[in-house]
Amino acid sequence: MSLEFTVLGSGTSVPDPERGPAGFLVRTSHGAWLVDGGTGTLQRCMQAGVDPRRLSGGIYSHHHPDHCADLVPLLFAMRVGPPSRAADYPIWGGEGLASLVAGLQSTWGKWITPGTGQLRVNELPLEAPSEVQLAPDLFLRTRPAAHSAGALHLQFASGSHRVVFSGDTGPSSELARLAEGADLLVCECAGSDEEPVGGHLYPSAIAELVAEARPRQVWLTHMYPHVDPAIAVETVARTGIPTRHASDLDRWSA
Ligand SMILES: [Zn+2]
Ligand SMILES: [Zn+2]
Incomplete structure (x- = not known):
């Protein structure tokens, strides 16, 4: 395995029995690194074969609760074990992550210390591209997304392989650039063409950026209930790029 990407949550903030x-x-x-993490991702992580208490780190596209609410139960689980975690737990996210964590710590204090290790918070610029080496064989590259809360597009690169996650975003030339020739683009599709959602993508806008970026395949995710998945997939697939609606626990690897 040189790079593996698993969907833990393909849904939205609207409760759904499947997603x-x-x-x-x-x-x-x-x-193994957790990318975002709304409610339910710890259980999905176990189902994907990874104990979240042993994660190498976490990366957050932005700070809306449907993308980061599991940080508290995750850190608490690392503390209680058994056994409690000894290694530090590093997390990365856009500017503002440190104050989010400080707010959580002011409420939960020692209960969200990851075992005997420390939580290491690393902030990335929201307005400029950045690159972090997460491991000898893994780079994280980010670019600014177009989203109300301030958000990042995320690219994970290992050897010649690249997987890109849009994060939450409105139409974004930065995403097209980051996804250029990627093996897989995992792209949010919160709105429909008829009923777009502010600060989010919709099928025809995704088709436009996919036609420009030409990733090898596209997985659509984060569809709100008014979005018809079949129409969304068909609209993006018209570019000639294989496209599907991602499901929880879908796995891509190279
Ligand atoms: Zn959001
Ligand atoms: Zn969201």
Whole structure:
């Protein structure tokens, strides 16, 4: 395995029996990283074969609750074990992540210390591209997304392989650039063409950026209930790029 990407939550903030809020898992031979994590991602992580208490780190596209609410139960689980975690737990996210964490710590204090290790918060610029080496075989590259809360597009690169997650975003030339020639683009589709949602993508806008970026395949995710998945998939697939509606626990690997 050189790079593996698993969907932990293909849904939205609207409760759904089949789909949890946003969450993903990136794995290489050096570890496993949680990407976002709304409610329910810890259980999905176990179902995907990874104990979340042993994660190498976490990366957050932005701070809306449907993308990060599981941070508290995750840190608490690392503390209570058994056994409690000894290693530090590093997390990355856009500017504002440190104050979010400080707010959580002011409420939960020591209960959200990850075992005997420390929580290491790393902020990335919201207005400029950035690159972080997460492991000897894994790079994270980010670009600014177009979303109300301030958000990042995320690219995970290992060797010649690249997987890109849009995060939440309105139409974005930065996303087209980051997804250029990627093996997989996981793209939010919160709105429909008839009823777009502010600060989010919709099928014809995704088709436009896919036609420009030409990733090898597209997985649509984060569809609100008014979006017809069949129409969304068909609209994007007209570009000639294989497209599907992602489900929880779908796995891509190279
Ligand atoms: Zn959001
Ligand atoms: Zn969202």
